Amino acid sequence: MKTLRIAAVASLALAPVALAAPAHAADATVSILHAVPGATVDVYANGKALLTDFKPGTLTDPLMLPEGTYDLKVTAAGAGAGGAAVIEANDVKVPGNANITVVAHLDESGKPVLTPYVNDTSSIAAGKARITVRHTAAAPAVDVRANGQVAFKDLTNPNEAKADLAAGTIKADVVLAGTDTVAIGPADVNLKEGTNTIVYAWGSAADKNLALATQVLTGMHSAPGGVPAGAGDDSSAAARWAAVAGASALAGGLVLAGRRRAAAVR
Amino acid sequence: MTRHRAPSPVPHRTAEPGVAGGSGRSGGARGVAAALAVALLAGLVTFWVTRPSDALSGVPEADSLAPAAAASATAPAPTGAAASQPEARPATQAVASTLPAPTRLTIKRLGIDMPVKPVGVARDGEMALPRTPAEVGWYEFGPRPGDPRGATVLAAHLDMPGYGTGPIAAVEDLRPGDTLVVRSGGTTTRYAVSDVRSIRKSQLDLPTLFARDGAPVLHIVTCGGTFDPEARRYDRNIVVTATPVS
Numbered sequence: 001m002k003t004l005r006i007a008a009v010a011s012l013a014l015a016p017v018a019l020a021a022p023a024h025a026a027d028a029t030v031s032i033l034h035a036v037p038g039a040t041v042d043v044y045a046n047g048k049a050l051l052t053d054f055k056p057g058t059l060t061d062p063l064m065l066p067e068g069t070y071d072l073k074v075t076a077a078g079a080g081a082g083g084a085a086v087i088e089a090n091d092v093k094v095p096g097n098a099n100i101t102v103v104a105h106l107d108e109s110g111k112p113v114l115t116p117y118v119n120d121t122s123s124i125a126a127g128k129a130r131i132t133v134r135h136t137a138a139a140p141a142v143d144v145r146a147n148g149q150v151a152f153k154d155l156t157n158p159n160e161a162k163a164d165l166a167a168g169t170i171k172a173d174v175v176l177a178g179t180d181t182v183a184i185g186p187a188d189v190n191l192k193e194g195t196n197t198i199v200y201a202w203g204s205a206a207d208k209n210l211a212l213a214t215q216v217l218t219g220m221h222s223a224p225g226g227v228p229a230g231a232g233d234d235s236s237a238a239a240r241w242a243a244v245a246g247a248s249a250l251a252g253g254l255v256l257a258g259r260r261r262a263a264a265v266r
Numbered sequence: 267m268t269r270h271r272a273p274s275p276v277p278h279r280t281a282e283p284g285v286a287g288g289s290g291r292s293g294g295a296r297g298v299a300a301a302l303a304v305a306l307l308a309g310l311v312t313f314w315v316t317r318p319s320d321a322l323s324g325v326p327e328a329d330s331l332a333p334a335a336a337a338s339a340t341a342p343a344p345t346g347a348a349a350s351q352p353e354a355r356p357a358t359q360a361v362a363s364t365l366p367a368p369t370r371l372t373i374k375r376l377g378i379d380m381p382v383k384p385v386g387v388a389r390d391g392e393m394a395l396p397r398t399p400a401e402v403g404w405y406e407f408g409p410r411p412g413d414p415r416g417a418t419v420l421a422a423h424l425d426m427p428g429y430g431t432g433p434i435a436a437v438e439d440l441r442p443g444d445t446l447v448v449r450s451g452g453t454t455t456r457y458a459v460s461d462v463r464s465i466r467k468s469q470l471d472l473p474t475l476f477a478r479d480g481a482p483v484l485h486i487v488t489c490g491g492t493f494d495p496e497a498r499r500y501d502r503n504i505v506v507t508a509t510p511v512s
Contacts (some may be wrong), residue, residue: 230489
């Protein structure tokens, strides 16, 4: 548990400090994902029940938690606040204004752990979508492929990788690193413009229950840079120059003709 | 011995006036200068009169969009204190039930009846538009007609070399209260114009124009102002704002 606690604190410390600028206590947006196969659990924060009857493969709606330090404990469902911990993480720092997903999952060797991930909610260019992939499965290193091409290489538990791509649907699968041996998928993943789609590989390779879980964060869209709704009209430009030339010739001609007539009369 | 032809005492006016000799020379030169001056003046006047600015002179110029769309920040419905338990649901992608995409824009009073095509973002980061001014582009990443929040954006080219001026140019004549009809497959959404503005491109509030939040609104966008032939750009956008009529 001690190593876990350190990992948890270190992870949360990665949250950009600048985001926690306001002087008043800011809330953090926290979602919780249950990615430990087979166990329905209760989750306690500082001794109080945060979630009960929490099932594998489910994700909570975002929860606003005041910034601060939390002792988190996961027990078997109905075990009570004093029940034996399936997972425990103390002194987990939750920075204000951060967007965090706390994931209960298996480590590479199959032991249940809690990992808090800080989600990237920075703005995304118009027309693009962000994809984040997280290895939260009891499985070795993997490559994540998009439309058959390796997009993220050599990802290991509990690490993540991300990229901003053109919005649209991709066919994603997970292969054992450096091989074509498919571990999960393929699955269609809809990368909606302006969102961060977070895909978790979870479960256990040994128990043959590897799966994908998906979380979508919205609201990071940007407006296009402008509306270039005119390209000129050569025909009207040509007509304009013809009018200019015509008027010049006509006026000049009239003056000359007038003077000539005057001279002839003289 | 060849005899020099005596200069004609009378300027030879049927020849090039500029080479007329004798006493007529200064008068002819003056005539040419006057003709050139008047020609130049006439050319300049024509140049000015036909300048491509404000075909849309009836459209008020503005430096901003309507004070529409509220702040785009959306609090994702916080569940309040840690005491209240958050909802947990399967961590799978929600099957987005979307309304149909717009397919046709009709403005009866102006004789506008144009097909609408979905468009996204061009390589340069600006909104992509159908190449031909005969078609309207709908910004496919934004709200659809009937969506409860945000701005549906339709835009069409004012003009295009080889095509001339497009039908969308007529939107300058829209007045508050005019009806716009957008068809989305079999669904029809009616809008009432609330205003028409000419906005300098450098001042255009793009996040409001493309708002995803706030009251539902339709923005019809084209170009206006002065065309810069070097940059091949107009310096203004014409923005029609209309609200859905229930």
